Amino acid sequence: MLYLLVELGRKAGKAAVCVIVLSFPVACSMGNGTSRLYSALAKTLNSSTASQHPEYLVSPDPEHLEPIDPKELLEECRAVLHTRPPRFQRDFVDLRTDCPSSHPPIRVMQWNILAQALGEGKDNFVQCPVEALKWEERKCLILEEILAYQPDILCLQEVDHYFDTFQPLLSRLGYQGTFFPKPWSPCLDVEHNNGPDGCALFFLQNRFKLVNSANIRLTAMTLKTNQVAIAQTLECKESGRQFCIAVTHLKARTGWERFRSAQGCDLLQNLQNITQGAKIPLIVCGDFNAEPTEEVYKHFASSSLNLNSAYKLLSADGQSEPPYTTWKIRTSGECRHTLDYIWYSKHALSVKSALDLLTEEQIGPNRLPSFNYPSDHLSLVCDFSFNEEPDGLL
Numbered sequence: 001m002l003y004l005l006v007e008l009g010r011k012a013g014k015a016a017v018c019v020i021v022l023s024f025p026v027a028c029s030m031g032n033g034t035s036r037l038y039s040a041l042a043k044t045l046n047s048s049t050a051s052q053h054p055e056y057l058v059s060p061d062p063e064h065l066e067p068i069d070p071k072e073l074l075e076e077c078r079a080v081l082h083t084r085p086p087r088f089q090r091d092f093v094d095l096r097t098d099c100p101s102s103h104p105p106i107r108v109m110q111w112n113i114l115a116q117a118l119g120e121g122k123d124n125f126v127q128c129p130v131e132a133l134k135w136e137e138r139k140c141l142i143l144e145e146i147l148a149y150q151p152d153i154l155c156l157q158e159v160d161h162y163f164d165t166f167q168p169l170l171s172r173l174g175y176q177g178t179f180f181p182k183p184w185s186p187c188l189d190v191e192h193n194n195g196p197d198g199c200a201l202f203f204l205q206n207r208f209k210l211v212n213s214a215n216i217r218l219t220a221m222t223l224k225t226n227q228v229a230i231a232q233t234l235e236c237k238e239s240g241r242q243f244c245i246a247v248t249h250l251k252a253r254t255g256w257e258r259f260r261s262a263q264g265c266d267l268l269q270n271l272q273n274i275t276q277g278a279k280i281p282l283i284v285c286g287d288f289n290a291e292p293t294e295e296v297y298k299h300f301a302s303s304s305l306n307l308n309s310a311y312k313l314l315s316a317d318g319q320s321e322p323p324y325t326t327w328k329i330r331t332s333g334e335c336r337h338t339l340d341y342i343w344y345s346k347h348a349l350s351v352k353s354a355l356d357l358l359t360e361e362q363i364g365p366n367r368l369p370s371f372n373y374p375s376d377h378l379s380l381v382c383d384f385s386f387n388e389e390p391d392g393l394l
């Protein structure tokens, strides 16, 4: 029964060694030595502006091409999780039925999955039992969530198990992945860390062709920062239409609002260039670490890229963001915020449906993460379709 996950562990070990030697020697002990070693290597991987080098286009290791049946993997995850309470029921809300489309929708998932090292070593989720954070089980909860919604495109933040878990497994489920670590990931300060955390972007290879990929180290007021983004131009194999998908994770914490705003401006500028001045439709997923009242949110809402935030469409007036996308209890108290967004070109794309959020009752009094849910952030999932007749400008 546990064949796939056990096999994954075995093969991942092998794959991790291979990757470590070739490009990414950080998945070892923590401390300043590791951070310095990582920094030197990070410099070869990063660039302050969008770079478009083929080495960023990850070619799947042939060893991992043997496909996995998603149902079988889901069953294995459920077997590992048999002592845990069942996962929460969330439904898709139909948002627009009056836009017939001849092609299947594009399902996009945005999720800050919570870095294992940060969850165990930095975040201080005081109401979350340590057993709920055990990686061997938590990874199954994360996979279960992905397998339940089967996104065509997956945008993740706080990924610190790319090479040993997500890349090998998701590639066998048909995804092509790209990972861009933070230059100075706080994970590296945690004992027994698994390497730096970063953003990861996966898309289904049978649906899309990669046209262009850029790893972006964000700047703030011309200074290089510790935050990153990945932006890829994809072509739909069914329709031949191109669009750009981006994932980011902006600087956290209060007091850094202007910094986030500057990072947002830099990302928007990069996206202007990549979309050739909004000619290519765009979807931007991210943990912006900013409430809708913040300047960075306003920059995105008023950008000449003509973006709308998809989850606003779940509100009665279509104008309000959800009340929360993250909810946790730290030593400082309860933290309930709306920080995660899926922005999209509002003239070129339509949101056909969106996955509703967990209710307060489902989240429970100890909030997140928990035995039921693996991250302090909720996943956001939307189905997009291209507008058949784009109404004027994108």
Ligand SMILES: NC(=O)C1=CN([C@@H]2O[C@H](COP(=O)(O)OP(=O)(O)OC[C@H]3O[C@@H](n4cnc5c(N)ncnc54)[C@H](OP(=O)(O)O)[C@@H]3O)[C@@H](O)[C@H]2O)C=CC1
Pocket (backbone or CB within 6 Å): 032, 035, 112, 118, 122, 123, 124, 158, 182, 184, 185, 186, 187, 189, 226, 227, 250, 251, 252, 253, 287, 289, 330
């Ligand atoms: N080795 C070195 O020389 C250097 C190391 N560093 C490390 O990088 C860190 C800063 O990195 P940076 O990327 O700017 O960090 P951020 O402020 O962006 O936060 C990093 C992570 O911490 C989480 N977080 C947010 N609020 C809290 C909180 N109150 N308590 C605990 N965790 C929280 C965030 O999660 P979420 O987004 O979910 O809120 C995020 O994933 C430093 O703390 C240091 O550890 C930095 C520079 C140099």
Ligand SMILES: [Mg+2]
Pocket (backbone or CB within 6 Å): 112, 114, 115, 118, 158
């Ligand atoms: Mg976090």
